[in-house]
Amino acid sequence: MVKDVPDALLLMTGGCPHCPAALQALSVLLKEGSIGRLQVVNVAIHTEEAESRGVQSVPWIKIGPFEIDGVVTPAKLRELAQGVNDDAVFDNWLLEMLKTGKRQKFEALVKQEPQRIHSLARLMNDPESSMMIRLGIGAILEELQTTGLTKPLVPAFGEMLRDVDRLVRADACHFLTLISGEDIRSYMLACLKDKDPEIREMAEEWLAENPPA
Numbered sequence: 001m002v003k004d005v006p007d008a009l010l011l012m013t014g015g016c017p018h019c020p021a022a023l024q025a026l027s028v029l030l031k032e033g034s035i036g037r038l039q040v041v042n043v044a045i046h047t048e049e050a051e052s053r054g055v056q057s058v059p060w061i062k063i064g065p066f067e068i069d070g071v072v073t074p075a076k077l078r079e080l081a082q083g084v085n086d087d088a089v090f091d092n093w094l095l096e097m098l099k100t101g102k103r104q105k106f107e108a109l110v111k112q113e114p115q116r117i118h119s120l121a122r123l124m125n126d127p128e129s130s131m132m133i134r135l136g137i138g139a140i141l142e143e144l145q146t147t148g149l150t151k152p153l154v155p156a157f158g159e160m161l162r163d164v165d166r167l168v169r170a171d172a173c174h175f176l177t178l179i180s181g182e183d184i185r186s187y188m189l190a191c192l193k194d195k196d197p198e199i200r201e202m203a204e205e206w207l208a209e210n211p212p213a
Helices: 019-032 047-053 074-082 087-099 103-112 114-124 131-143 151-160 166-179 182-191 197-209
Strands: 008-012 038-042 060-063 066-069
Touching: 008 019, 008 047, 019 038, 019 074, 060 074, 066 074, 074 087, 087 103, 087 114, 087 131, 103 114, 103 131, 114 131, 114 151, 114 166, 131 166, 151 166, 151 182, 166 182, 166 197, 182 197
Parallel strands: 008 038
Antiparallel strands: 008 060, 060 066
């Protein structure tokens, strides 16, 4: 198999008006070598394929780690197919998942590909990230808190505690408490010296609830 060429899956039905265009676009990607294998399933017949993935509408497409439902342009499909290992492409996909309330797709993916967790820190470093995006990041960290999958983010969030922006420091402190564990103790001790009272309070609460062993 050629490295970094993803496979694709298309769920469709015979009566779907948009499915033929999706099939055509994916077939072009297959012919040009942007995807290595294309599996097409008619979910009107194989309903279990849609049920097992929680798919409620078609066309539904999976290219590598990316899941897309509804109408999508051929150009977007090509971008995803060619960007399976491009951090910028992945971050844009995650951003769309957070904006549309589909963070569970990322949570499921991280359990299969743990290295994807670093996308959260990159989004946090993006000055364009809105409050809604930050809330989504917090919800993901909380959901994955007991899995150990979020621990690789500790150094990145710890570095953000030095940011001049008080909001960035506050979010980083909060996110570290959601990761928890001994890895964050030194950062919480540092937060006790922050000039912002809210950040100091978060650190004090965590340290009180988590005394040294």
